[in-house]
Amino acid sequence: MRYSSQVKPISYLKAHAAEVLAQLADAREPLVITQNGEARAVLQDVASFEETQETLAMLKILALGREDIAAGKVKPVADVVARLRGKRTTGR
Known part of the structure; x- marks a missing residue:
């Protein structure tokens, strides 16, 4: 995306705030x-800002996951599933 076409001086923002927000x-x-x-x-x-924040949050989660993998902080999926199933049957 080229930002050069979307550049305005602060004086323009002050004089056309409502128009700028609508645009x-x-x-x-x-x-x-x-x-x-x-x-x-x-x-x-606001919608674009929220999308950007959600994207950044997801990227952070992925980065943290990669760090955990690199540090060996992982468990086999079969162990996790067995543990969850055990909690489900004992919790009833």
């Missing part, structure tokens, strides 16, 4: 806000 929701593309000619912030719609 963010419709286009679902982030907007780079500049201040004194430098990129200072990125705005995005």
Whole structure:
């Protein structure tokens, strides 16, 4: 995705806030806000932000899983299933 077409100065954001928010929701593309000619912030719609956070959470879970595998913190699936079945029958 190219962000160069979605760059606006902070003065534009101040003058057109409602329009910018509507455009963010419709286009679902982030907007780079500049201040004194430098990129200072990125705005995005809430739905896109939530999707990004969910994706990051999933990637973190995968990374933690890989670390556990590398550290040998694993058990055979048959042992786990047997343990779960044992809990289920004793818990009734």
